[in-house]
Amino acid sequence: MLTWLQRDSLDFPSLDKALREPNGxxxxxGDLKPERLIQAYRHGCFPWYQDGQPLLWWSPDPRTVLFPDELHTSRSLQKTLRQGHYRVSFDQAFAAVIQACAAPRDYADGTWxxxxxxxxxxxxxxxxVAHSVEVWNNDELVGGLYGLAIGRLFFGESMFSRADNASKVGFVTLVERLKTWRFVLIDCQMPTQHLHSFGARPISRDAFADYLRRHLDQPSDANWLA
Known part of the structure; x- marks a missing residue:
């Protein structure tokens, strides 16, 4: 039976209460106040719903993650990175990034x-708590992504691209930076071929919850405005 959250409580049901169909x-x-959102990610779930639906919270099993040490970049992407056509920044245009991620897409009906x-x-x-990655071509924002950083875990939310390989350049730059900051895992939530091409893979919900327990309260070396 699906649990309905109360607005006066931040508690979520145990992850083993998640439905098998739809998965997770x-x-x-509930609501989207910051305290509840932070508690959701710390608990191992995230919001995902469309206009006209109630607010829904998900914890899929398996969970798609990327370990920074397992990042894979294709030869063509490595060439693009070496050419340096794009400039990457952090936390310089969060509002613009999330608005671009929310824009209509040819392959999707509506936006979550x-x-x-x-x-x-x-x-x-x-x-x-939430951070953005911006990819620029001169002064034009051509790609980016955003997510949450808690402890040594990064919870990716969405990315966009308006130029060839722009979001890929942003993602690879982020992963390499997170590695130097001692992050241990990037939560990709749901599987896609795009993420798998970078080395993302599934782990069980129980394994994901174990990473949460061990690393959410561990300090990192993050310096988003450096």
Whole structure:
């Protein structure tokens, strides 16, 4: 039975209560206030819903993750990185990045990054929890991504690209930076061929929860504005 969250409580049901079909649906309801969102990621779930639906919380099994040491870059992407056509920055245009991620896409009907979701993650950015990666061609924003950093874990949310390989350059630059900052895992949530091409792979929900327990409260060397 699906659990409905109460607005006066930040508690989530145990991850083993998540449904098998649809895979990982854990709870519904509640709100998007920053405290609940942070608790959700610490608990091992994330919000994902469309306009017209109730607020839904997910913890799929298996979970798609990328270990920084296992990053794979193709030869063509390595060449693009060496050419240096793009400039990559961090936390310089969070609002613009999340708005671009929410824009309509040819392969999708609607967006899950609703206006309330954008506002909620902007609040997390203001608290220093949510971060963005920007990819520039001169002064034009041509790609990027955003997510949350808690302890030594990065929870990826969405990316966009307006130029060839722009989001890939941003993602690889982020992973390499996270590696130097002693991050141990990047949560990719759901499987895609795009993520698998970088070395992302599935792990069990129990294994993911173990990483949460061991690394959420461990300090990193992150310096997002460096």
């Amino acid at each position: 649906l854990l709870a519904a309801g 990054i609703t206006t309330p979701m954008q506002q909620a993650y902007l609040q997390l950015h203001e608290r220093g």
